[in-house]
Amino acid sequence: xxxxxxxxxxxxxxxxxxxxxxxxxxxxxxxxxxxxxxxxxxxxxxxxxxxxxxxxxxxxxxxxxxxxxxxxxxxxxxxxxxxxxxxxxxxxxxxxxxxxxxxxxxxxxxxxxxxxxxxxxxxxxxxxxxxxxxxxxxxxxxxxxxxxxxxxxxxxxxxxxxxxxxxxxxxxxxxxxxxxxxxxxxxxxxxxxxxxxxxxxxxxxxxxxxxxxxxxxxxxxxxxxxxxxxxxxxxxxxxxxxxxxxxxxxxxxxxxxxxxxxxxxxxxxxxxxxxxxxxxxxxxxxxxxxxxxxxxxxxxxxxxxxxxxxxxxxxxxxxxxxxxxxxxxxxxxxxxxxxxxxxxxxxxxxxxxxxxxxxxxxxxxxxxxxxxxxxxxxxxxxxxx
Amino acid sequence: xxxxxxxxxxxxxxxxxxxxxxxxxxxxxxxxxxxxxxxxxxxxxxxxxxxxxxxxxxxxxxxxxxxxxxxxxxxxxxxxxxxxxxxxxxxxxxxxxxxxxxxxxxxxxxxxxxxxxxxxxxxxxxxxxxxxxxxxxxxxxxxxxxxxxxxxxxxxxxxxxxxxxxxxx
Numbered sequence: 185x186x187x188x189x190x191x192x193x194x195x196x197x198x199x200x201x202x203x204x205x206x207x208x209x210x211x212x213x214x215x216x217x218x219x220x221x222x223x224x225x226x227x228x229x230x231x232x233x234x235x236x237x238x239x240x241x242x243x244x245x246x247x248x249x250x251x252x253x254x255x256x257x258x259x260x261x262x263x264x265x266x267x268x269x270x271x272x273x274x275x276x277x278x279x280x281x282x283x284x285x286x287x288x289x290x291x292x293x294x295x296x297x298x299x300x301x302x303x304x305x306x307x308x309x310x311x312x313x314x315x316x317x318x319x320x321x322x323x324x325x326x327x328x329x330x331x332x333x334x335x336x337x338x339x340x341x342x343x344x345x346x347x348x349x350x351x352x353x354x355x356x357x358x359x360x361x362x363x364x365x366x367x368x369x370x371x372x373x374x375x376x377x378x379x380x381x382x383x384x385x386x387x388x389x390x391x392x393x394x395x396x397x398x399x400x401x402x403x404x405x406x407x408x409x410x411x412x413x414x415x416x417x418x419x420x421x422x423x424x425x426x427x428x429x430x431x432x433x434x435x436x437x438x439x440x441x442x443x444x445x446x447x448x449x450x451x452x453x454x455x456x457x458x459x460x461x462x463x464x465x466x467x468x469x470x471x472x473x474x475x476x477x478x479x480x481x482x483x484x485x486x487x488x489x490x491x492x493x494x495x496x497x498x499x500x501x502x503x504x505x506x507x508x509x510x511x512x513x514x515x516x517x518x519x520x521x522x523x524x525x526x527x528x529x530x531x532x533x534x535x536x537x538x539x540x541x542x543x544x545x546x547x548x549x550x551x552x553x554x555x556x557x558x559x560x561x562x563x564x565x566x567x568x569x
Numbered sequence: 570x571x572x573x574x575x576x577x578x579x580x581x582x583x584x585x586x587x588x589x590x591x592x593x594x595x596x597x598x599x600x601x602x603x604x605x606x607x608x609x610x611x612x613x614x615x616x617x618x619x620x621x622x623x624x625x626x627x628x629x630x631x632x633x634x635x636x637x638x639x640x641x642x643x644x645x646x647x648x649x650x651x652x653x654x655x656x657x658x659x660x661x662x663x664x665x666x667x668x669x670x671x672x673x674x675x676x677x678x679x680x681x682x683x684x685x686x687x688x689x690x691x692x693x694x695x696x697x698x699x700x701x702x703x704x705x706x707x708x709x710x711x712x713x714x715x716x717x718x719x720x721x722x723x724x725x726x727x728x729x730x731x732x733x734x735x736x737x738x
Binding site: 210211213215282284285288315316317320321323324325327328330331334335338346350353357360375377378 | 572
């Protein structure tokens with residue numbers, strides 16, 4: 185089990201040892217830097233390809249269809265066929281488009297999505313770099329996506345693109361705030377931004393999910409994560425029934441595929457981060473290797489996101505904004521206060537008090553935010569009596 | 570190991586070069602949206618400088634606030650400017666030469682500042698981590714911190730009031 189658990193670490197050490205014997209010193213340093221980079225540049229796009237397959241299969245099942253099943257067994261070669269199709273498609277650039285912005289946006293949007301993989305703790309000792317600001321690095325990089333989406337929208341010179349871009353900026357700026365605030369309780373408990381230390385603080389099934397503030401923080405973090413990657417029910421920037429395809433209306437071929445790649449890699453990294461921060465990361469019973477548990481938790485969250493897509497209708501713009509500013513933001517602020525109370529109180533008391541206060545807060549916010557539904561009016565004919 | 574050192578030196582100078590290039594783009598490009606993208610490049614370059622100096626917290630905050638927050642606002646403002654479609658709007662005006670004199674004074678001042686500061690050279694980089702910064706904010710610098718947040722809250726409420734004003738008709 186130990187060997188299976190550490191198989192990737194051992195493999196990396198093996199390659200480095202082999203390089204040490206053959207090459208001069210400085211190449212060994214370069215090789216040990218390049219191994220995780222190469223691993224992630226392969227892992228990211230391959231994950232994206234098979235997430236599209238998984239999504240189409242699951243959505244198909246939700247809609248009582250089979251999904252892709254022609255190319256390869258269970259349609260397993262479908263992503264590769266799609267990839268070939270994307271590469272051979274004509275790359276159309278609109279006449280009036282801003283050529284530079286139109287070209288740069290899809291290339292740049294993949295960069296933060298790939299960089300985030302560096303701070304994910306895939307398993308015990310399995311992390312590319314244990315930055316002491318890991319979580320902040322993730323938050324910072326995911327906030328840059330807005331600029332690139334906007335570049336794409338503006339560069340296309342298309343009103344639907346621009347509308348989608350503006351919606352996307354408004355949405356991501358709003359959801360960024362509860363997104364950042366919802367991890368503050370965890371930072372209070374752990375006292376570090378490092379993703380490795382966050383996982384280690386949840387040893388022996390003391391996952392943060394099992395605390396009152398953890399449940400609320402998990403839900404806020406996950407929902408804001410879904411909103412950050414523009415997935416249903418928060419997919420207003422690309423609402424196909426209203427604004428064609430939003431910010432990527434004018435993109436075709438591989439450029440379009442790059443937007444999809446960024447979106448699916450962000451889906452993966454956000455699910456992985458939620459699993460790391462609230463669900464104990466790679467920790468789990470010993471019969472599976474640590475990276476196995478990590479992937480299981482991540483994929484469970486991804487499947488929940490796909491389930492959302494198959495189930496929920498899209499929110500309206502005012503509902504979307506109201507949900508972020510009037511419900512999630514006050515709730516995440518309350519959650520920080522409750523987490524600090526929880527920290528200073530003794531064991532049974534803090535659970536009880538935390539739960540009661542949080543439930544009160546949720547009901548209060550729900551009550552304040554309840555939309556006013558006008559009473560049903562009775563119509564009577566003037567000549568009725 | 571000298572080669573690694575040389576490579577990292579080249580990398581750091583490349584980051585410096587890209588940062589300056591971004592800054593030059595930001596002030597010289599005629600298309601205002603491209604200028605904004607140049608500013609993004611310059612800000613990311615500054616963040617990369619912080620990262621290369623092992624001040625990771627500062628670098629991440631730089632990206633989070635400047636690229637994620639302020640640049641989004643700037644681009645929003647760019648969107649609201651008229652004549653955005655014209656490619657030949659000059660971003661400079663006739664005060665070019667007085668500005669040059671001012672900048673020369675500034676450069677002279679900066680050079681003097683750099684030369685007269687008693688720099689403390691240490692063998693290894695020592696950086697201040699996020700925990701220390703947080704404790705300093707809550708301890709020694711709590712008053713400026715609180716005043717800053719008060720000013721920000723006032724600005725926020727002011728913005729809401731200004732945005733609401735046409736609703737009261």
